[in-house]
Amino acid sequence: MIASLEQGGLVRRREHKTDGRGVLLSLTAKGRRTYKRATQQSLSQLGGALSRLSEEQLTALSELVGALDSLPHKNGSDSS
Numbered sequence: 001m002i003a004s005l006e007q008g009g010l011v012r013r014r015e016h017k018t019d020g021r022g023v024l025l026s027l028t029a030k031g032r033r034t035y036k037r038a039t040q041q042s043l044s045q046l047g048g049a050l051s052r053l054s055e056e057q058l059t060a061l062s063e064l065v066g067a068l069d070s071l072p073h074k075n076g077s078d079s080s
Helices: 002-007 029-051 055-070
Strands: 011-015 023-027
Touching (some): 002 011
């Protein structure tokens, strides 16, 4: 997966300076543009979907998200 992102010019891979086993990844300019565009599209789609919900549905969704947020994370740490 990382190799395909690298071949597509979206990420750059370099060796860790102090740990020869480690590899550092960073987004390229193209990767940052792609990420920004994908995020904007996702937020636009989400906004469109939420705008079609009734007030009651939005309240229920908010309560469910709050309940999910209060659950412990898989690694057992608290979300706060």
